[in-house]
Amino acid sequence: MHRARIVTAIIAATLGIVLAPAPAQAQETLKIGAINPYSGPLALYGDELARGYQLAVDEKNAKGGALGKKIELVRGDAGNPQQGIAVVDQLVTRDKVDLFIGTYISAVSNAASDAAQRYNKLYWDTNALASDLTERGLPNFVRVGPNAQAFAEMSVRALVELIPPALGKQPRDVSVWIEHEDSIYGKSIADNQKKLLEAKGVKVLGQGAHNFRAADLTDTVLRAKRANPDVWLQTGYVPDDNLLLKTAREQDFKPPVMVLVGTGDTQETLDALGVEYLEGVFVVSYPRPDISEKFGPGASAFLAAYRKAYNRDPIAPQSLTAYTGMRILLEAIDAAGSADAQKVRAVASAMDKPFNSYPSGAGVKFDDKFQNARAAITVIQWQGGKQVTVFPAEARATGVALKNTPRK
Amino acid sequence: MDALLHVLVIGMLLGGIYGLVSIGLNLIFGVIRIVNFAHGELVMLGMYGAYLVYSTMGLSPYVATLIVVPALFVIGIVLYRLVLQPLQTESSMQIFATFALLVIFQNVVLAFTRGEGFSVASGVAGMTLPLGEIRVTMSRLIILLAVTAAAIALHLFLKRTMLGKSIRAVTQDRQAARLMGINVERTFLITFGIGSALAGLAGALLSPIYTLSPGIGGNFILAAFAVVVLGGLGSVAGAYFGGLIVGLVEALAGFYVDPELKQAIWFLIFLAVLVVRPTGLFGQVGAEEIGFREQA
Numbered sequence: 001m002h003r004a005r006i007v008t009a010i011i012a013a014t015l016g017i018v019l020a021p022a023p024a025q026a027q028e029t030l031k032i033g034a035i036n037p038y039s040g041p042l043a044l045y046g047d048e049l050a051r052g053y054q055l056a057v058d059e060k061n062a063k064g065g066a067l068g069k070k071i072e073l074v075r076g077d078a079g080n081p082q083q084g085i086a087v088v089d090q091l092v093t094r095d096k097v098d099l100f101i102g103t104y105i106s107a108v109s110n111a112a113s114d115a116a117q118r119y120n121k122l123y124w125d126t127n128a129l130a131s132d133l134t135e136r137g138l139p140n141f142v143r144v145g146p147n148a149q150a151f152a153e154m155s156v157r158a159l160v161e162l163i164p165p166a167l168g169k170q171p172r173d174v175s176v177w178i179e180h181e182d183s184i185y186g187k188s189i190a191d192n193q194k195k196l197l198e199a200k201g202v203k204v205l206g207q208g209a210h211n212f213r214a215a216d217l218t219d220t221v222l223r224a225k226r227a228n229p230d231v232w233l234q235t236g237y238v239p240d241d242n243l244l245l246k247t248a249r250e251q252d253f254k255p256p257v258m259v260l261v262g263t264g265d266t267q268e269t270l271d272a273l274g275v276e277y278l279e280g281v282f283v284v285s286y287p288r289p290d291i292s293e294k295f296g297p298g299a300s301a302f303l304a305a306y307r308k309a310y311n312r313d314p315i316a317p318q319s320l321t322a323y324t325g326m327r328i329l330l331e332a333i334d335a336a337g338s339a340d341a342q343k344v345r346a347v348a349s350a351m352d353k354p355f356n357s358y359p360s361g362a363g364v365k366f367d368d369k370f371q372n373a374r375a376a377i378t379v380i381q382w383q384g385g386k387q388v389t390v391f392p393a394e395a396r397a398t399g400v401a402l403k404n405t406p407r408k
Numbered sequence: 409m410d411a412l413l414h415v416l417v418i419g420m421l422l423g424g425i426y427g428l429v430s431i432g433l434n435l436i437f438g439v440i441r442i443v444n445f446a447h448g449e450l451v452m453l454g455m456y457g458a459y460l461v462y463s464t465m466g467l468s469p470y471v472a473t474l475i476v477v478p479a480l481f482v483i484g485i486v487l488y489r490l491v492l493q494p495l496q497t498e499s500s501m502q503i504f505a506t507f508a509l510l511v512i513f514q515n516v517v518l519a520f521t522r523g524e525g526f527s528v529a530s531g532v533a534g535m536t537l538p539l540g541e542i543r544v545t546m547s548r549l550i551i552l553l554a555v556t557a558a559a560i561a562l563h564l565f566l567k568r569t570m571l572g573k574s575i576r577a578v579t580q581d582r583q584a585a586r587l588m589g590i591n592v593e594r595t596f597l598i599t600f601g602i603g604s605a606l607a608g609l610a611g612a613l614l615s616p617i618y619t620l621s622p623g624i625g626g627n628f629i630l631a632a633f634a635v636v637v638l639g640g641l642g643s644v645a646g647a648y649f650g651g652l653i654v655g656l657v658e659a660l661a662g663f664y665v666d667p668e669l670k671q672a673i674w675f676l677i678f679l680a681v682l683v684v685r686p687t688g689l690f691g692q693v694g695a696e697e698i699g700f701r702e703q704a
Contacts, residue, residue, distance in 0.1 A: 041523040041623060182668055209668045213627045215425060215618075218418045219662040219670075238525050242619045250536050250545045272527035272619055 029072040030065065030339060032057070032329075033091040035102035035112045040079035045104045048315050049127055050075060052322030053101060055305050060330050067333065078103075081111035088115035098339040099124065101326060104318070106130035106185075113141045122341035126325025127286075127318055129262075131188060134371040140341040142348055142366065144325045146286075146375035148185065151235075152192035154377040155261050155284045159231060160200050162379065162391045163257055166405045167230060172201040177229035177255070179220065179244070181212040181236035189235045189261060205229050212240040217247050225253040235261040242272040249277055256406030259284065265380055265387050266316055275385040280404025286317040287360045287378045288389055295395040296320075296376070298359035317387075321376075324360040345370065361395060381405075411663070414542045419659030420652060421544065424552030427651025428613065429628045430635040431558055431644065432606030438642015438691075439579045439599045442492065442502050446509035447632060448625025450604050454480055454611020455528075455620050456517060462528045462615075469528050470550070473612040477605045484604025488597050496593075510625075517622040526620040533616035551613050558606060559648040566644065575599055579642055630671075634678040640691025650689065 034053050036046030050073070057071045065071050074095050076087035084103075091097045099122040103109035106128040113123035113133070117140045125133060125141065129148040133141065160171045167174065178193055180186035187209065194204050205227040210220045221244060224232055232255040234244060241264040248254075258281045263269075265283040287296060289303035302323055306314055314320070328351075333339055336347040348366055355363040355374050363374030379391035383403045389395050390402060433447040444450075454476050461472035491509065495501045533547035566572035577585040578595045586592050618624060631654060639650025654674050662670035681688060 039518075041518060041621060043518075044523045047522075211668070211671065214671075215627055215631065216418070216422045216658070216662075218422075219415070219659060220667050222414070222663070223667070239619045239621065239624075242525070242527065243617075246534070246617070250534065251543050252536075268525035268527070268619060271529070272525075274529070 028069055030067055030069045030333075031072050031074050031095060031097040033074050033076050033088070033095070033097035033100045035076045035078050035084060035087060035091075035100055035108065036104050037079040037108070038075055038077040042079065042104055045316055045318060046077075048319045049102075049104055049322040051306070051310060051314075052319035053126075053326045055302065055309060055319075056323045056326035056330065058309070059305070060327075066330050067337065067339070071330070076100075076112075078108045078112060079105070081107050084108040084110075084112035085115040088112050088119075092116075092119045092121065097121070099341070099344075101126060101329060103128045106133060109133055110136075113138055116140055120341055122339065122344050124325070124329045124344075126322045126329075129185070134369040137369065140345075142345060142370045144328050144362075144364070144372045144375065145321050146377050147371060148189050149192055150375055150377050151261050151284055152189045153196065154379065155189075155233060155235075155259060156193055156196040156200065156202075158259065158282065158284065158379045158391050159197060159202060159233070162402075163231060163259075163405075166402055167256060169230070172203070174231060175203040175205050175227075175229045176231045176233055177205050177224040177227050178207040179224060179232065179234040179236075180207070180209055181240055182209040183212075185262075186212075186235045193233065193235075193261075210236075210240060210244075212237045214240070214243070217243050218251065220244065221247045221251050221253050224255075225251065229255055231255060231257040231259060233259045233261065234264075236263065238263050238266070238268050242269055245269070245273050245277070245281075249273075254407060258282065258407070259379075265382075270382075270385060275382075278382040279384070280402075280407050281382045282379055282390070283382070283387070284377060284379050286321045287376050287395070288317045288380060288387060289314065289320055289359075290387075290397055291361055291378060291389050291395040292397050295356055295392070296359050296361040297356065299361075302359045320360050321362075324358045324362055324376075327358065328362075328364055356394070410541060413540075415659050415663045416656065417539065417542050417544060418663075419656035421548035421552055421655070422659055423652035423655025424548065424555050425610075425614065425651075426628070426631050426635050426654050427648050428551055428555040428558065428610040429607070430632040430639070430651055431555065431562065431647040432603035432610070433632050434636045434639065434642065434644070434647040435562070435606070436600055436603035437636055439575055440492075440596050441499065442506065444603070445503065445506040445629070446487075446513060447506075447603075447607055448627075448629035449510050449513035450480060450484070450607035450625075451611040451614070451628060452517065452620075452622065452625040453483070453513065454608035455615040455618070455624065456521075456526075456611075457608065458612040458615040459526050459528050459620055463526075468530045468532065469612050469615045470530065470532065472615075473609055476608045476612045480608025480611075481601045481605035484607075485597055485601040487604070488600035492600070493593065493597070496596075514622045514625070521622065523621070528615040528620070530616040547613075547616050551610075554609065554613055555648060555651065558609065559644050562602075562606075562644045571595075571598065631674070634674055636688075637678055637686075638681050638688055640688030643688070643690035646688055646690035 038046045076091045078084040078087045100116050101124045109128040116123045123141050125143045126145045164171045178190050180190035261284045265285045289299045291299050332344050332347045336343040351364040353364040357363045361376035365374050378389050378395050380387040381390045436444050457476040458469040458472040461467050535546040536543040574590045635650040635654050639646025657674050658670045661673040
């Protein structure tokens with residue numbers, strides 16, 4: 001009898017402690033859920049984006065945070081759409097995040113933002129490229145970074161403004177072979193490139209598609225070689241970029257200019273091809289911290305902060321775009337006085353900053369689908385094993401000139 | 409005419425790659441009757457092994473085969489002993505087990521490398537041999553030579569040596585072989601080791617060509633299954649010639665039809681072979697049944 005009472009008391013006390021409402025700490029920080037692949041084959045890039053976000057968050061916290069609270073970044077690991085949905089559920093119910101930011105993988109962004117909409121939470125995308133993300137018209141979605149078409153447009157700008165003078169030709173005398181990996185990513189960019197190039201009078205000799213995981217791309221290279229283009233324009237991923245370049249070297253395919261779109265500007269490609277062969281290859285990619293201060297104010301400060309925080313140089317250029325995207329989000333939240341999706345979107349649609357306002361070279365002006373029309377893309381050239389920004393001209397650091405164009 | 413010759417050369421070299429990847433798979437499939445879904449991952453481990461040797465000791469992948477091939481032999485034996493032998497009486501479970509190994513290997517390598525794409529450099533690999541106007545890449549020529557040598561060596565091993573004969577006996581009839589005093593379990597163990605070692609050879613020789621990623625085994629495994637079915641289960645000649653045929657068909661389809669469809673075309677052939685002659689071109693009739701003859 002006596003023991004039973006003690007046991008009951010202990011059980012009651014334990015239950016009381018366990019079931020008591022948790023102290024309302026969540027209200028004291030602004031929690032941002034960062035959705036990216038943090039495991040799996042793309043973890044390298046997911047981590048890189050999160051590092052960019054964290055730098056922006058740390059800077060803002062040093063200035064007092066946002067909405068009078070400290071900002072906390074909560075990672076949500078998602079490598080595919082199903083994980084995206086699950087992690088959004090988890091971050092809202094368990095971690096009580098106020099809004100979301102992301103995302104390296106477009107398909108994940110698509111599913112996760114949809115899930116976030118059910119909780120009426122903002123989904124602020126800084127890096128995902130697929131066009132349908134903004135075409136959908138989801139009421140909680142904003143894309144502050146570039147979309148795939150921005151890559152297509154920049155590649156065409158380079159082919160019209162940068163390359164012809166280097167070849168001593170007029171744009172209409174330049175011929176191009178368009179190559180792309182055969183999923184929606186490569187295909188949508190390639191189709192857009194063809195349309196834009198032909199509108200500018202550039203000769204498109206042909207368009208080739210290949211599987212980015214193919215064991216052999218010799219026939220792909222031979223087709224392009226047969227067409228004998230001035231410019232070989234390829235959109236794909238690292239495995240096919242590397243295999244195409246290796247095969248081109250072996251098959252003696254020497255187009256005067258090679259342009260890669262989206263990938264091909266990291267150590268992985270340098271290791272595969274070597275400094276000498278890569279010399280002069282152009283890559284249309286996210287802006288890098290070597291851009292001029294005039295083009296991207298704060299880019300060098302970003303690089304210094306990154307090096308200080310992580311003891312290395314950025315692994316991929318996506319972090320600068322992620323950092324910029326987070327900065328713009330925090331500005332919008334401050335201006336809105338809230339993390340509410342509709343209020344932030346209203347503030348965002350009113351924002352109007354010209355190009356070259358932010359470290360990545362971006363400005364802010366959202367179109368009616370909430371796509372930032374002033375997101376920044378640049379073109380780098382491999383020079384001496386380094387990725388050097390060469391276009392737009394304003395982005396070039398002093399003393400930078402084109403190398404090995406046309407290729408020897 | 410010139411273009412055709414060029415495409416045939418490409419096809420043969422590609423066929424060499426497919427043959428080399430498949431020869432180990434075919435041996436395991438034919439003898440132990442296991443569908444080894446993790447075979448592509450064993451090739452991947454061979455590639456990363458070559459990368460490890462290259463990055464730590466600076467040795468060329470061709471020299472690295474001396475280390476990688478025995479290492480994969482040992483790994484194969486350990487895997488068989490620990491994972492597959494206990495499931496000997498449940499052939500369906502063995503298949504699931506190999507699938508589990510596939511997932512484990514991919515994710516372990518992923519965890520260690522964080523998904524960064526490594527490359528193995530080799531001066532020899534990038535050299536090309538001009539054949540008239542055609543350029544034959546050294547790395548692929550070496551693979552074609554290697555698969556030819558491996559096929560011949562394996563054939564002689566199976567025909568002439570005692571161990572080889574016991575492998576053939578076990579392939580034909582497990583029960584009878586056991587009655588004749590052959591240690592069936594040990595034969596399986598060694599066969600799996602040899603199959604894995606061949607996968608390791610393929611991996612090491614392929615490493616200078618591709619950008620390594622944990623999932624790269626998946627690029628080859630479908631082709632390898634097509635080769636094995638086309639060539640015939642358990643037949644060394646089947647893996648060799650099957651590989652060449654698949655490679656030639658892919659190259660011809662890629663050049664004359666459409667590069668986007670080239671893999672679909674050999675899958676069509678794969679299906680046709682399964683319907684018309686399930687044993688494949690060189691296989692023993694009846695060998696296509698998993699669990700052929702009683703397990704004991």
